[in-house]
Amino acid sequence: MSDSDITIYHNPTCGTSRNTLAMLRKSGIEPRIVEYLKTPPTREVLRQLIEQMGVPVRAIIRQKGTPYFELGLDDPSLTNDQLLDAMVAHPILINRPIVITPKGAKLCRPSDVVLDLLATSPHEDFDKEEGSPFLIDKPIGASAEFIEALQAEGLPTDDLDEPAKSFFRYTTLSGSPVGFGGFERYGPDALLRSIVVAPEARGRGIGRNLVLLLSRRAHESGAETAYVLTTDATSFFEAQGFKPISRSDAPASILATRQLVSLCPASATLLARQLTF
Structure with missing residues (x-):
């Protein structure tokens, strides 16, 4: 090239x-x-x-x-x-x-x-202007490493093998693991879920970049609106452009996910964001 x-x-x-x-x-x-x-x-x-x-x-x-x-x-x-x-x-x-x-x-x-x-990417870590490293995302299945990371954060793992789900492992350019994330897509709607930043990688803006990259992949798959359900990270997602919504305003496909039906508490906040970049 x-x-x-x-x-x-x-x-x-x-x-x-x-x-x-x-x-x-x-x-x-x-x-x-x-x-x-x-x-x-x-x-x-x-x-x-x-x-x-x-x-x-x-x-x-x-x-x-x-x-x-x-x-x-x-x-x-x-x-x-x-x-x-x-x-x-x-x-x-x-x-x-x-x-x-x-x-x-x-x-x-x-x-x-x-x-x-790019035909090849650098193998040395490289930070953006804001100090967060460039990330590489690789599709994964329900690996033991992924399950352990979710369980350590108290996040659901019972539905990982069900259809309509895409999961990714995130690393820096050098291959250092920094987290996981995934989404379920139902037509124009996607539920972002299973988002975890490794404890040793926190405090560097990686969570923000991970959510942006995950949202982009959901958009590339055909999603127009992203939803997320959280018990303790509402302010984090609001900073990424998500807004809390009533469950009555969510599409039926999102409301029917196991995350909303049974795996997450009814007290969890549902947020949404139009996927524009």
């Missing part, structure tokens, strides 16, 4: 974009950098880029810090052409960073997902 094969659509004022570029450089790559606010892509280039990513046009529109709502872009009746026109007229609406390599193209939010696009 040569540097000429790799491009990043970059906003240097964005921490996620800077972290992604730093990881490319840590991997020995000096990519072609397109500061798209200075040199925006043409409408056709933008259309082709979104097609290459294989995502809906709306998935690449940034809401935070943009005129998204002022322009009425939350109107679901708008066509792809209308959304493209808005992004061309207002490049700040283009989410960032977008990275293109021979392995594909992707919106790299969180920045850890840039590792999906």
